[in-house]
Amino acid sequence: DGGITQSPKYLFRKEGQNVTLSCEQNLNHDAMYWYRQDPGQGLRLIYYSQIVNDFQKGDIAEGYSVSREKKESFPLTVTSAQKNPTAFYLCASSQQGGFYGYTFGSGTRLTVV
């Protein structure tokens, strides 16, 4: 699956519930990223991590949290504080030291029910 796997493909969240989206890569990439995609708005950066045990907020981090305990894994938690979580979430990874762009996962579509 291109070396980066997101799960689940579809996720439904009830009001007030936290949910966690999984992202795993076997490309030995140092950097990993989470983007949110809404219709007509392109891709907006939520969080990114350049190295294990370190991560930084992107442009729309409020209501989200992440962890980077392993190089291969960068899970995203959508908390109840995120008031409009319905969106398509994309995880990506990249090499550091000579940027060659991203490899994307296949995405998770999150819907609030």
Next chain:
Amino acid sequence: GENVEQHPSTLSVQEGDSAVIKCTYSDSASNYFPWYKQELGKRPQLIIDIRSNVGEKKDQRIAVTLNKTAKHFSLHITETQPEDSAVYFCAASNNQGAQKLVFGQGTRLTINP
């Protein structure tokens, strides 16, 4: 921070004609400019990229041009085919600090048979 503007938001062309999508960026330090193609419900895929040390790059029917002075870059698709129908995103990044991409809003390209 960087800001990337992309135009048009939708583009419809006849099969066999050419399509051009334009992007402008704000940060003069940006030096890497990829283009991604995203088919409906799928992950974005890198189709071509250009670095700031060149002005043009071609790959079969696809070309990208970069004007550093004006801070804009363009995607050109010649001899368009139905399978070119998709959403296209431009992006920009620089090597200063974190290597993260800032995306344009996307262009929905439709090829009419």
